[in-house]
Amino acid sequence: MTDAGAQDAAPILAASRVSKSFGEVPVLFSVDFDIRKGEVHALIGENGAGKSTLIKILSGLEAPTSGTVLLDGKPVRLPGNGEAEALGIVVIHQELNLAEHLTVAESIFLGREWRRFGFLRLSDMQAEARKILDALHVHIDVNARINTLSVADKQMVEIAKAISRDARVLIMDEPTAVLSGAEIDAFFEQVARLKAKGVAIVFVSHKLGEVMAISDRVTVLRDGQLIATVETGDLTADSIAEMMVGRELSNLYPPKTEPDVDAPVVLEVRNLVAEGVRDVSFSLRKGEILGFAGLIGSGRTAVMEAVAGLVPREGGSVTLNGEPVHFPSIAEAVKAGMVYMTKDRKGRGLLLNVGLQPNLTLLTLYRHLRGGFLNEASEVEAMERATRRFDIRARDASVKVGQLSGGNQQKLMLGKAMEAEPEIVIIDEPTRGIDVGTKQQIYHIIAALAKEGKSIIVVSSEMQEVIGLSHRVVVMREGRRMGVLEGSEITEGEIMRYAAGLKGENEDDRASA
Amino acid sequence: MTVQAHEGVKPAKRRFSIDYHTMGPLLALIVLCLVGFVLNPAFLSEGNVTNLLTRSAFIGIIAVGGTFVITAGGIDLSVGSMAAVISGIMIIVMNGAIDTMGVGVQTVLFGCLVSVVLGTAAGFLNGFMTTKGKIEAFIVTLGTMGIYRSLVTYFADGGTLSLDFDIRDVYRPVYYDAVLGVPIPVIVFALVAIVGWVLLNRTAFGRYCMAIGSNETVARYSAIKVDRVKTLTYVIQGLCVSVATIIYVPRLGSASSSTGVLWELEAIAAVIIGGTMLKGGYGRIGGTVVGAIMLTTIGNILNLTDIISNYLNGAVQGVIIIAAVWLQRGNLGHLNIFRRKPSA
Numbered sequence: 001m002t003d004a005g006a007q008d009a010a011p012i013l014a015a016s017r018v019s020k021s022f023g024e025v026p027v028l029f030s031v032d033f034d035i036r037k038g039e040v041h042a043l044i045g046e047n048g049a050g051k052s053t054l055i056k057i058l059s060g061l062e063a064p065t066s067g068t069v070l071l072d073g074k075p076v077r078l079p080g081n082g083e084a085e086a087l088g089i090v091v092i093h094q095e096l097n098l099a100e101h102l103t104v105a106e107s108i109f110l111g112r113e114w115r116r117f118g119f120l121r122l123s124d125m126q127a128e129a130r131k132i133l134d135a136l137h138v139h140i141d142v143n144a145r146i147n148t149l150s151v152a153d154k155q156m157v158e159i160a161k162a163i164s165r166d167a168r169v170l171i172m173d174e175p176t177a178v179l180s181g182a183e184i185d186a187f188f189e190q191v192a193r194l195k196a197k198g199v200a201i202v203f204v205s206h207k208l209g210e211v212m213a214i215s216d217r218v219t220v221l222r223d224g225q226l227i228a229t230v231e232t233g234d235l236t237a238d239s240i241a242e243m244m245v246g247r248e249l250s251n252l253y254p255p256k257t258e259p260d261v262d263a264p265v266v267l268e269v270r271n272l273v274a275e276g277v278r279d280v281s282f283s284l285r286k287g288e289i290l291g292f293a294g295l296i297g298s299g300r301t302a303v304m305e306a307v308a309g310l311v312p313r314e315g316g317s318v319t320l321n322g323e324p325v326h327f328p329s330i331a332e333a334v335k336a337g338m339v340y341m342t343k344d345r346k347g348r349g350l351l352l353n354v355g356l357q358p359n360l361t362l363l364t365l366y367r368h369l370r371g372g373f374l375n376e377a378s379e380v381e382a383m384e385r386a387t388r389r390f391d392i393r394a395r396d397a398s399v400k401v402g403q404l405s406g407g408n409q410q411k412l413m414l415g416k417a418m419e420a421e422p423e424i425v426i427i428d429e430p431t432r433g434i435d436v437g438t439k440q441q442i443y444h445i446i447a448a449l450a451k452e453g454k455s456i457i458v459v460s461s462e463m464q465e466v467i468g469l470s471h472r473v474v475v476m477r478e479g480r481r482m483g484v485l486e487g488s489e490i491t492e493g494e495i496m497r498y499a500a501g502l503k504g505e506n507e508d509d510r511a512s513a
Numbered sequence: 514m515t516v517q518a519h520e521g522v523k524p525a526k527r528r529f530s531i532d533y534h535t536m537g538p539l540l541a542l543i544v545l546c547l548v549g550f551v552l553n554p555a556f557l558s559e560g561n562v563t564n565l566l567t568r569s570a571f572i573g574i575i576a577v578g579g580t581f582v583i584t585a586g587g588i589d590l591s592v593g594s595m596a597a598v599i600s601g602i603m604i605i606v607m608n609g610a611i612d613t614m615g616v617g618v619q620t621v622l623f624g625c626l627v628s629v630v631l632g633t634a635a636g637f638l639n640g641f642m643t644t645k646g647k648i649e650a651f652i653v654t655l656g657t658m659g660i661y662r663s664l665v666t667y668f669a670d671g672g673t674l675s676l677d678f679d680i681r682d683v684y685r686p687v688y689y690d691a692v693l694g695v696p697i698p699v700i701v702f703a704l705v706a707i708v709g710w711v712l713l714n715r716t717a718f719g720r721y722c723m724a725i726g727s728n729e730t731v732a733r734y735s736a737i738k739v740d741r742v743k744t745l746t747y748v749i750q751g752l753c754v755s756v757a758t759i760i761y762v763p764r765l766g767s768a769s770s771s772t773g774v775l776w777e778l779e780a781i782a783a784v785i786i787g788g789t790m791l792k793g794g795y796g797r798i799g800g801t802v803v804g805a806i807m808l809t810t811i812g813n814i815l816n817l818t819d820i821i822s823n824y825l826n827g828a829v830q831g832v833i834i835i836a837a838v839w840l841q842r843g844n845l846g847h848l849n850i851f852r853r854k855p856s857a
Contacts, residue, residue: 310734331736340734348734351727353794362724362735365717373715416735 010073011036012200013058013089013169018067020053027053030067031226033219035169035200040191042203042211042232045221045244046407046435051204054221055171058202059091060084088168092158092175094433100147104140105129108161132160136190150297152183159190170194171202176210177433181295181463181496188214206435207462208237220244245437252440253468254447263287266321266455267307267338267424273315274306278479280316284424284455289446291470292459293495299479300459301343304426308333308340320424334363339422341413343429343459345406349413352402356394356412357383359401364419386415391441407438414445425449426457431465443469463492477501537840538787538803545807549814556817563696565813566806567688570698571596571757573805575776576783577709577798578753581746583784584713584796586726587650589639589750593776594661599631599758600768601665604674607684616679621687624762628755635661636751640744658777666770676766688763698760702802705756710798712749722746726793782830783808786837807833 011034020028028050035041045051056062057069060078068075071087078084098107105126114121114128129142138156146154155175162170176184191214195201205211211218211232218235220227220243227243241252267284276299284290292300305311307318309327318325320336327333330340342348350359361368361379368378386392390411394404401409410431417425430446431439446469450456460466466473473485475498482498483505497503549556575592582589607624614620635657642653668674676684690697713719721742724732733739762768785791786807787800811833812826821829 329736329738330734331738334736342734347728348730351724351731351794354723354727358720358724362720362732362737365720369717373711374717374720 011070012072014070014073015054015058015064016068016070018054018057018064018069020050020057020062021065026224028057028064028224029226031221031224033058033226033229035202037168037200038195038198039216040195040201040203040214042205042215042218043221044205044208044211044218044240045227046437049221049244049435050224051221052173053224055091055173055202055204058169059089059171061091085165085167088166089171090162090165090167090169091171092155092162092173094173094177096151096154096158098146098154098157101145103143103145104133104149104157104160105142107146107157108132108142108164110161112165128164129160132164136160136163136193138186138190152179152187152296155179155183155187156190159187159194163194167199169200169202171204173204174206174433175203176205176207179296183296184210206433206439208240208436211240212237241436244435252436252443254444256469256471257287257447257451259471260285260287264321268319269303269307269316270319271316272303272306272313272318274302274311274313276302276479277306280476280479280481282474282481282484284457286455287450287453288471289450289456289458289469291466291473291490292457292476293463293466293473294461294476294482294499296461298476298499300476301428302479303476304340304428304457304459308338308426310340334420334422337421337423338426339363339417339420339424340426341417341428341430343432345409345413345432346402350401350409350416353400355398356392356401356404357397359412360386360416360419363416367419382419386412386419389418390415390445405434406432407434407441410434410438410442414442418449422454424455424457426459428459430458430460431462439465463495466490466495467492475499477504481505535788535797538800538807538837541786541837542803542807542810545810545814549810549817552814552820553817556814561813561817563691563694563699565809566699566702567696568813569806569809570702571761572776572779572783572808573702573802574705574753574757574760575750576780576787576801576805577705578750579780579784580709580787580789580796580798580801581713581722581749582650583781583789583791584726584793585722585743585746586729586793587643587743587746588654588781588791589747590651590654590777591635591639591657591661592750592754592780593773593778594658594665595632595635595751595754596758596761596773596776597768597770598661598665598668599628599635599755600762600772601668601674602631603628603758603762604676604766604768605668607680608677611677611680616677616683618683620680621684624684625759628759629752632751632753632755632758633748634751635754636748637744639751640747643747644740644743662770665768665772669769671770673767673769676762678766681763681766684763684766686763688760701756701760705753706798706802713796713798718742718745723794723796726790726795728794779808779830780805782834786834788841804837 014034016032017030018028019026019030031050031054033054043051043054053062057064060080060083069078070076099110102110108129109125114125126142133140133142136156136159140149140153140156146157149157176187179187191201203215215232217229218232218240219229220240222244263285265283266286270281272280280303282290294300302311306313309330309332313326325336327336333340346352357379360383368375368382392408392411392415394408401412404412427446430442446456446458458466458469467490470490473490473495475482475485475495477499482501483503485494546557555561575596579589579592603624606627607620610620610623614623639654639657642648643650687697692700713722721732721737724735724737725739725742729739783804784801786804787797787802789796789800808830811829815821815823815826815829
């Protein structure tokens with residue numbers, strides 16, 4: 001206790017030989033994990049490796065089946081319901097837990113409002129919130145409603161909230177999954193600040209580059225087992241990835257096929273105007289993978305939703321196989337052979353409190369009717385087919401989709417889209433929040449679909465993904481198309497220059513692409 | 514500081530609660546019937562059982578329609594008033610048609626046709642305003658509830674609309690007759706329930722209702738015509754009200770401002786007791802049928818015994834509704850006797 005150095009090295013929070021089973025299914029086997037003051041400890045592993053369960057145990061949301069949790073070296077039983085916050089253990093969940101209609105200041109103090117004689121000290125709380133945000137160097141109005149903020153700002157509010165709670169241990173579950181490049185930099189700055197203040201930080205991420213950049217130590221879990229805890233300096237991104245999946249990952253991206261320049265153009269979008277989209281044109285050839293890169297909020301999703309009939313089109317034309325089309329709703333687009341896979345799996349893509357099978361067939365229920373009635377046998381068959389084709393793994397048939405890992409949800413969504421036997425597949429963020437192993441599977445599925453002659457649009461904020469998959473890349477910024485890259489032009493630097501607005505097309509170019 | 518597992522699946526418990534979900538309302542009804550029999554053996558006499566089922570038919574038929582609306586995430590508060598105004602207009606139309614069509618089956622059929630048209634139109638109106646008008650179903654149907662209630666009062670001039678006595682004789686059998694010992698209202702109730710069950714569980718429409726109630730945005734992104742499906746649920750609700758009205762009118766042969774008062778709440782209660790989720794996404798026609806019978810049974814038992822005043826009927830119903838939902842929320846699972854020992 002006297003030696004300051006030793007105290008720094010002593011873990012604030014630790015898990016000792018913790019195991020956890022749900023019913024008869026073991027998910028964590030005797031795992032050791034600790035977090036020291038002022039360090040960033042990355043926790044990584046594929047989906048289903050047990051990261052979430054470990055986090056829940058560390059924050060008291062789940063009790064371990066065996067083993068102990070130690071706080072300051074003493075065994076504790078953490079209270080459930082997230083009350084561990086009172087002990088200084090704060091979790092920022094992947095799905096941000098903010099009430100959309102509250103203001104920033106109200107959110108920061110939610111549950112521990114400052115009161116005098118039973119009345120709220122509104123102006124004091126606003127001032128304090130302002131102070132915390134200023135200290136973080138973020139410029140958000142404390143009276144703004146949460147639903148008016150960008151995802152990145154919401155993330156900052158969560159962090160401010162954690163700071164206001166005097167967090168000693170801050171556990172962040174994939175905090176950067178929804179952030180763009182610049183936002184991630186700002187976020188890392190805040191993490192460094194907290195670290196300097198002595199906060200112990202657990203950082204769960206699928207992005208190995210970020211893990212390398214930000215963490216001091218890395219703990220790898222695989223199938224509920226502790227694989228290793230290593231100093232980050234001793235590792236490379238490749239060696240982490242190999243530890244995670246237990247196999248070589250040299251071929252994360254499938255080999256690119258030569259683009260066929262003579263292939264017919266299946267989709268032609270001209271001067272598209274819609275909400276958040278200004279005069280965007282592009283074309284898609286048969287068997288091509290067309291990437292859409294850009295920062296978050298650059299209008300890529302808006303383009304796709306306007307093309308697929310999910311939001312009204314205000315101008316421009318869409319031509320499918322040479323025929324001008326106008327889809328009043330997504331149903332017509334599906335009938336015409338175009339599917340759109342949303343990036344918002346949980347809010348727009350899948351029914352979470354329903355089983356796998358109804359989700360799989362929801363888009364294409366018309367294929368499973370006999371005399372107007374549902375043909376369950378045919379649905380079961382479709383489920384079996386999709387399970388095999390996309391390697392969907394669920395504990396058993398009664399599992400609700402909300403309980404699946406992100407990777408399996410994504411594969412189920414792919415299955416759902418492919419049930420429609422589309423010619424054009426638009427995939428928005430194909431691998432958001434899923435592990436490396438599943439990513440690799442999905443990349444290979446996408447490449448295989450293109451080889452079959454399907455035409456694919458991949459919208460992604462992960463630049464590596466766009467580069468690794470696409471034959472051509474459209475870069476967008478502020479609702480406009482900034483450029484189209486081909487072949488050797490497709491590099492991180494070049495994409496970034498267009499995305500950041502350093503390079504752009506003039507009016508003449510725009511018309512001719 | 515006890516630690517409880519708040520999340521995570523415990524298969525054993527889940528399996529139990531699924532069984533409970535499906536069988537629960539039925540078990541509760543059986544218990545209620547046993548209580549009724551113990552208190553007064555006349556409860557299970559053939560006459561009483563037939564009477565009970567006949568009476569539950571009105572609420573039951575309306576509640577089958579309500580199951581669709583609620584499953585798809587909506588609510589319809591206007592059904593009681595709708596039943597009253599349709600009854601009133603049916604009586605006015607049939608009385609008025611005597612001059613041209615005479616007193617006979619055709620006049621009654623004409624009245625029924627009017628009822629079906631009105632029910633469909635009223636349901637469509639509710640659906641249209643909720644979907645295209647983008648007003649919450651609660652508000653829309655609260656509004657139409659008031660409109661229909663005051664319309665029937667206006668038509669009756671504050672009093673009672675009475676069906677012509679000659680037509681009453683022609684129409685009477687629809688409520689009072691039986692086929693093979695089963696009263697016609699009970700047969701109609703059974704048919705409506707069967708059609709409803711098939712529609713909800715064996716057609717794409719039913720699946721869409723559940724999907725919309727579960728998450729409307731996901732439904733929209735899954736190429737489901739959300740507005741159309743939601744409007745249709747209100748049309749089905751309207752049709753069910755019109756069918757219930759058709760068998761209700763011959764019972765008393767009259768309609769007034771007090772006709773169908775609080776039916777909307779009884780219908781919603783029947784749906785919820787049956788295990789359908791009020792917030793939508795999951796619906797059970799079988800449960801609704803049991804729920805409707807249960808509500809009538811409570812009143813019936815109170816009538817047959819002196820233990821609790823009949824005036825407390827509403828209170829007992831209220832207690833049972835709350836208890837039923839409390840049990841469905843899995844609260845029973847927290848009691849130790851129902852919890853299986855976790856296998857270590």
